[in-house]
Amino acid sequence: MVKQSMDASSWNAWVAQQGGSLLQTTLWGQLKADFGWSWELVTAEENRSGALLLYRPLPLHLGTIAYVPRGPVVDWQDPDAVDALFVALRRTARRRGAWALWVEPDLFDTPEHRARLHLRGLRPTAFTIQPPRTILVDLSADEETILGRMHQKTRYNIRLAARKGVTVREGTLADCATFYALMQETGSRDAFGIHSAAYYRRAFELFSPTGQVALLLAEVEGEPVAGLMVFAWGPTAWYFYGASSNRHREKMAPYALQWAALQWAQRRGCTTYDLWGIPDADEATLEAEFAQRQDGLWGVYRFKRGFGGRVTRYAGLWEQALHPLYPLAARLWRRRRGE
Numbered sequence: 001m002v003k004q005s006m007d008a009s010s011w012n013a014w015v016a017q018q019g020g021s022l023l024q025t026t027l028w029g030q031l032k033a034d035f036g037w038s039w040e041l042v043t044a045e046e047n048r049s050g051a052l053l054l055y056r057p058l059p060l061h062l063g064t065i066a067y068v069p070r071g072p073v074v075d076w077q078d079p080d081a082v083d084a085l086f087v088a089l090r091r092t093a094r095r096r097g098a099w100a101l102w103v104e105p106d107l108f109d110t111p112e113h114r115a116r117l118h119l120r121g122l123r124p125t126a127f128t129i130q131p132p133r134t135i136l137v138d139l140s141a142d143e144e145t146i147l148g149r150m151h152q153k154t155r156y157n158i159r160l161a162a163r164k165g166v167t168v169r170e171g172t173l174a175d176c177a178t179f180y181a182l183m184q185e186t187g188s189r190d191a192f193g194i195h196s197a198a199y200y201r202r203a204f205e206l207f208s209p210t211g212q213v214a215l216l217l218a219e220v221e222g223e224p225v226a227g228l229m230v231f232a233w234g235p236t237a238w239y240f241y242g243a244s245s246n247r248h249r250e251k252m253a254p255y256a257l258q259w260a261a262l263q264w265a266q267r268r269g270c271t272t273y274d275l276w277g278i279p280d281a282d283e284a285t286l287e288a289e290f291a292q293r294q295d296g297l298w299g300v301y302r303f304k305r306g307f308g309g310r311v312t313r314y315a316g317l318w319e320q321a322l323h324p325l326y327p328l329a330a331r332l333w334r335r336r337r338g339e
Contacts (some may be wrong), residue, residue, distance in 0.1 A: 006043050014048075014073075016234035021070035021106045023130070024052045025233060026189060027206045028069070034202050042072075042092045044084045049074035051089060055096055062329040066093035066322075067102040070314075076107065076116055086120045088133060090322065093237070099323035100330070104130055109313040122318035124286045127334075129206045131277030132316045137262065137309035139237075140271045146262065146308070154255060154306030161256035164220075168260040171215035171227070173208070176201040179227040181208060182243035189246060190299070200229065201242065214264050218253035226253040230261040237265030258307065283311050 006014075006027040009287050015024050022028060029039035036056060043050030051072030055064050066089070074085050093101050104121060107113040109132070114124070139146065147155055171179065180197040187194040207213035212233060218226040228242040239261060244254050265273050278301040279286065286301065305311075321327060 006041055006045075011041055011043075011050070018073050019234050019236070020073040021236070022231050022233040022238060023069040024071040024073055024106075026052065027212075028052065028163070029054065031199075031203055031206055035196075035199060040092070040096075042085075042088050044088050045079065046084070049081045049085045051085065052094060053089065055098065058099060062325070062332075063099035063323060064097055065100055065102055066096065066098035067104070067129070069104055070106040072103070072105070076113070077229065082116070082120065086163055090320070094322050099321070099326040101320045101322055102129075102317055103319075104128065104294040104317045105315050107315045109315045111316050111320050117315065117318050120320075122320050124315075125319050127315045128280075128316075130314075131280070133278050133280045133309070133311065133313045134274040135278060135304050135309035136312050137209045137273040137275065137307055138271070139262065139266045139273050143263070143266075146266075149308030150248075151306040151308065154308075157252040157255040157306075158259045161218075161252040164251040166218050166220055166225075166251050166253045166256045168216055168218050168256055170264075170283045173201070173204055175215055175217060175224075175227075176204055178217065179229070179243065182224065182227045182245060183241070185245055195241075203229065211268070214261070215262050216257055216264070218257040218260075220248045220251055220253065223247070225251070226257050228261055230255055230264060232265055232268045232270050235270055236272045236274060237261075237268065237270040239276050254303065273309070275307065275309060278304060278311070280313070286311065 010028065012025045026041065033039055038055045040053055041050060042053050049072065051068045054067045054069060056067065057064050063273060068089070072085055072089070074081055076082060091103060102125075103117070105113070105117070108189075117124075137146070138149075149159075175195065180200055182196045183200070204213055204215055213229060213231050216228050216230065217224045224242055224245070225248045226242075226244040229240055231238045239258070242254070242257075262273055
């Protein structure tokens with residue numbers, strides 16, 4: 001079920017204009033709707049604010065959850081606009097039978113932003129859906145400046161990949177199967193979960209008609225050895241999915257691939273590149289652990305930190321109960337998950 005208070009194209013253009021997240025577009029809603037969610041747009045027209053609201057059933061069939069991913073899109077400096085939008089969000093969520101409203105705002109984790117969320121009756125959770133901590137690379141400078149901000153070893157590996165014959169090409173829908181095979185290999189090697197082949201294919205199908213996704217493949221003598229999917233919306237690009245083969249690892253193909261993605265994003269007019277997800281620890285801990293660990297996201301952090309970005313933490317996931325039994329349902333759910 002989809003209800004729209006603004007047509008999709010107008011909403012998506014407005015999200016881009018406001019610098020809102022790709023996760024607030026109707027295309028993201030359509031992607032999630034193909035894999036177990038439903039969605040609708042909630043807008044407060046008089047304030048030009050709104051949100052993509054996703055719904056998913058709670059475990060044990062205990063109601064549903066209403067979830068705002070990396071939103072809402074609102075001027076947080078305007079308390080009247082924020083209040084009006086949250087009234088609309090709660091009203092809409094209750095009408096759909098939601099037991100709780102989850103909000104994962106596109107806000108940095110600061111005392112001021114936390115105070116704004118507390119004022120709207122929300123409280124922080126112990127878990128998140130999107131990665132709270134990331135690295136943001138500034139793309140507003142020229143390529144030489146961007147390269148100059150990178151770690152020396154990263155620059156060396158980018159150039160080494162070129163000398164070793166690594167080439168990068170932009171793939172088509174037909175290459176999604178190749179990308180999925182690389183994802184399977186990476187997930188097995190590094191012990192992390194991946195989406196289905198249908199998920200990656202659908203993401204490409206939805207965002208490629210307007211050129212807001214690129215499937216990039218790095219090859220050695222025609223053999224695909226690494227791949228990634230990079231998305232763009234408004235001034236920001238996001239590196240959501242990446243994979244690499246166990247073959248030809250000494251040729252540093254992922255470095256050439258990431259550099260090509262940065263260049264693609266800059267050509268699209270993006271000024272920020274979000275590397276999307278590192279261990280959720282403060283910078284002092286990150287640097288202390290960096291030299292000791294390569295398991296899980298620590299190996300990812302080792303790779304991503306070399307591209308010269310700024311470590312940033314978002315505010316995380318906040319919730320508000322809309323049903324008196326939600327706290328009990330949440331405890332049962334978290335107990336099942338072992339939290």
